[in-house]
Amino acid sequence: MKKIFIGVAIGAAVLIAGVMIGTSPSEKEVAPSISQETRQESAPAANKTQAKPQSQTQTQLPARVFAADDFSNVAPSSPSVPVYDKCTLSERRAAGLTTTLPDIAPYRAGKTVYLTFDDGPDDKNTPAVLDILKDAGVHATFYVTGAQAEAHPDVLRRIYDEGHAIGNHSYDHRYEKLYPDVSGFLAEMERTDEVIHSIIGVRPLIIRAPGGVVGNFTDAYESAIRANGYVEHDWNVSSADAAPNHPVAQDFIDNISYGTDQEAALRTAIILMHSSEGHEETVKALPKIIEILKDKGYAFGVVTPMTPQPW
Ligand SMILES: [Zn+2]
DSSP: OHHHHHHHHHHHHHHHHHHHTTTOTTOSSOOOOTTOTTOOEEOOSSOOSSOOOHHHHHHHSOEEEEOOTTOTTOSOSSTTOOEEESSOHHHHHHHTOOOSOOOOOOOOSSOEEEEEEESOOOSSHHHHHHHHHHHHTOOOEEEEOHHHHHHOHHHHHHHHHTTOEEEEOOSSOOHHHHSSOHHHHHHHHHHHHHHHHHHHSOEESEEOOTTOSTTTOOHHHHHHHHHTTOEEOOOSEEOOTTOTTOOOHHHHHHHHHHHTTSGGGSSEEEEEEEOSTTOHHHHHHHHHHHHHHHHTTOEEEOOOTTSOOOO
């Protein structure tokens, strides 16, 4: 019963959103059948010249959820379905829509790993990571900066089109703009939302604070991001691929293998890696990392508002 209701709500939301934002670049296509239980909207990657029958698009295109006006649908039944909002915060404010998410039960139904790649996209390592993920048949989460997205919009589009999740990682990662006060932090986040939205027609609800929240966030940050509908996730397993002592691929493999054996990550492992310039060793390590995680029995999720906090 609940699933049927959710399906209807999402279907209705998509229709409403479609009406509201008629010029959205990627959503002309197929409205999901509200009778389908796994009804997250299918948004096409490339071939959108002709609408195809629902049965074909369902199997070919990545599933995604687009937030309803009231955010009632942002906790999909699957942990591998990205969630986006077609409205920017300023559009929500202008339309009188809520900017605050409802209470969301964290996803704990299965042993799940979330691969996360920060600081991209670049035009070398991020595409290489995408190739590896495609070969392995898994999805991941890319916390991008606005500046990098502006520099490499095609790579951002590719992340989106291939069904991964995109998160907001500030405009240009400068602590002096982010951490003196919360208004600076929010301004950087909103600026990045606008950049991402201008490229792919949607914005993320998920964010990652550069450097993580520890030592950076105060209570004022926590309440402000909640009021603006953002959900922040740090990590509980670090590859340490940004350590200053120039670690190499085998170090990341060892770190992740060890980290995912620890109690805190046995059920939900959120793994920190980087796909930006200079992270060739991360690319080198990734196939083995995925193999190890599969052997340990993890399913691969993408970060959404319902992803449990890592600690
Ligand atoms: Zn970062």
